[in-house]
Amino acid sequence: MSRVLIAGAGMAALRTAEALRAYGYSDEIVVVGDEKYPPYNRPPLSKEALAGEPTLEQLAFRQKASTEDVVWRLGESVVSADLAGRTVALASGEVLEWDALVAATGVRARILPIPGGDSVRRHVVRTLDDALELRPLLTPGARVVILGAGFIGCEVAATAVQLGCVVTCVALDPLPMIRPLGPEVSAELLRRHEERGITFRLGVSVSVMAKNGTSVDLQLNDGSTVTADVIVEAVGSVCAVGWLDGNGLDLSDGVLVDSALRPLVDGSPVDRVAVVGDVARFPNPRFGADSWRVEHWSLPTDTGRRAGAVLGARLVGEGYAEVVASPFEPIPSFWSDQFDVRLKSYGMPGLADPDGIRVLEGAIADECIIGYYRGTDLMGVVGIGMVRAVNSYRDKVGLGKVESS
Amino acid sequence: MALKVVVDMNVCQDHGQCVFAAPQVFQLNDDGRLVVLIEEPDESLRAAVEDAADVCPVQAISIKG
Numbered sequence: 357m358s359r360v361l362i363a364g365a366g367m368a369a370l371r372t373a374e375a376l377r378a379y380g381y382s383d384e385i386v387v388v389g390d391e392k393y394p395p396y397n398r399p400p401l402s403k404e405a406l407a408g409e410p411t412l413e414q415l416a417f418r419q420k421a422s423t424e425d426v427v428w429r430l431g432e433s434v435v436s437a438d439l440a441g442r443t444v445a446l447a448s449g450e451v452l453e454w455d456a457l458v459a460a461t462g463v464r465a466r467i468l469p470i471p472g473g474d475s476v477r478r479h480v481v482r483t484l485d486d487a488l489e490l491r492p493l494l495t496p497g498a499r500v501v502i503l504g505a506g507f508i509g510c511e512v513a514a515t516a517v518q519l520g521c522v523v524t525c526v527a528l529d530p531l532p533m534i535r536p537l538g539p540e541v542s543a544e545l546l547r548r549h550e551e552r553g554i555t556f557r558l559g560v561s562v563s564v565m566a567k568n569g570t571s572v573d574l575q576l577n578d579g580s581t582v583t584a585d586v587i588v589e590a591v592g593s594v595c596a597v598g599w600l601d602g603n604g605l606d607l608s609d610g611v612l613v614d615s616a617l618r619p620l621v622d623g624s625p626v627d628r629v630a631v632v633g634d635v636a637r638f639p640n641p642r643f644g645a646d647s648w649r650v651e652h653w654s655l656p657t658d659t660g661r662r663a664g665a666v667l668g669a670r671l672v673g674e675g676y677a678e679v680v681a682s683p684f685e686p687i688p689s690f691w692s693d694q695f696d697v698r699l700k701s702y703g704m705p706g707l708a709d710p711d712g713i714r715v716l717e718g719a720i721a722d723e724c725i726i727g728y729y730r731g732t733d734l735m736g737v738v739g740i741g742m743v744r745a746v747n748s749y750r751d752k753v754g755l756g757k758v759e760s761s
Numbered sequence: 762m763a764l765k766v767v768v769d770m771n772v773c774q775d776h777g778q779c780v781f782a783a784p785q786v787f788q789l790n791d792d793g794r795l796v797v798l799i800e801e802p803d804e805s806l807r808a809a810v811e812d813a814a815d816v817c818p819v820q821a822i823s824i825k826g
Contacts, residue, residue, distance in 0.1 A: 744789040747777045
């Protein structure tokens with residue numbers, strides 16, 4: 357009886373387990389995750405679930421019959437791994453052996469070091485528990501200050517203002533969501549969000565936080581002060597990969613892996629180990645010679661299926677060389693709902709030349725599709741509305757897929 | 762039991778990811794709304810419709826049978 361141990365119990369873990377079963381691996385699968393919930397869908401946490409009443413029933417992924425016998429050890433966490441000795445240690449001190457290991461620990465919300473910040477309540481929106489804690493505070497008239505003007509920050513801002521909160525977004529970036537959308541699209545989204553009543557304080561950072569009765573004063577580095585009843589921090593993420601320290605891996609940005617999602621030590625893949633989801637920094641020749649870590653929703657499924665096939669083949673003992681050699685070039689996609697606008701993207705728009713951003717269809721003040729070019733290559737597209745039309749560009753993104761007109 | 766595809770249209774947000782996975786079964790119409798072309802697809806489409814259910818961002822698709 358062999359054992360696959362999956363560290364992390366999110367969507368990527370579930371998809372990996374399904375793919376192991378689909379490949380014919382029928383021995384033990386043990387999943388260890390620090391949240392108390394089985395895998396659930398996170399995007400609604402900043403959108404419709406936050407607007408309503410977030411519940412696990414509404415968010416949990418359906419479990420397939422093939423994974424009914426997976427052992428879910430929830431509320432436990434892996435704190436270290438010995439890749440040569442094929443063990444992991446849990447926070448409880450228990451040591452588990454494995455025949456294959458999957459790193460699916462994902463990311464945590466980043467918390468900024470801010471003087472005075474430790475003594476005030478700061479919310480993040482990463483987990484169901486985060487959303488459950490935040491939701492009751494988003495009451496009409498509540499002054500909500502959101503730190504960060506990326507996608508999550510803007511989604512929470514849009515949700516909160518629709519719940520009647522008085523919302524201020526504070527960010528160091530000059531425009532909301534400027535990475536990866538670029539200045540023109542971001543300026544248009546800023547206009548739309550301000551029109552709906554969100555106040556933006558851009559190009560500034562928080563110098564000090566101080567309690568002021570039941571609220572908090574945030575002193576900004578331009579000398580002004582914003583008062584908050586609720587603070588939500590949405591300033592990006594930190595990879596939860598510290599448990600892999602000491603194994604010679606490149607952990608500088610997630611985990612550097614090869615095309616088969618096996619982590620690299622001095623350029624050579626580690627046998628029987630795979631990395632999936634937000635923390636996998638993998639090569640994607642569709643977009644160039646580099647390796648990238650992609651936190652979009654589509655990647656847990658893409659990487660989970662890949663890792664499940666690779667490790668399934670390794671353990672079942674059939675087709676390993678073929679699976680490893682097969683191409684892996686997923687097309688990242690993301691969407692964001694803010695008010696009545698849906699943003700939808702395919703590819704890697706952030707790889708565009710600074711002057712390579714062009715409207716392909718429609719008008720930027722209305723609904724449109726924007727192309728992100730590097731030279732003549734369409735690296736990514738973003739639709740503002742026009743969902744069906746933007747979907748038609750999906751297969752055209754990447755190097756050499758389409759000529760610039 | 763025959764394969765059956767059920768889309769909860771109260772949940773569906775017309776993302777259209779299912780169309781990439783199983784274009785024989787799902788389509789976005791001219792208004793950008795999702796249409797199920799075949800509610801009881803042939804067994805040969807099982808993998809495709811399961812893929813479609815997996816890639817639905819709002820988990821609106823369920824497979825019976």
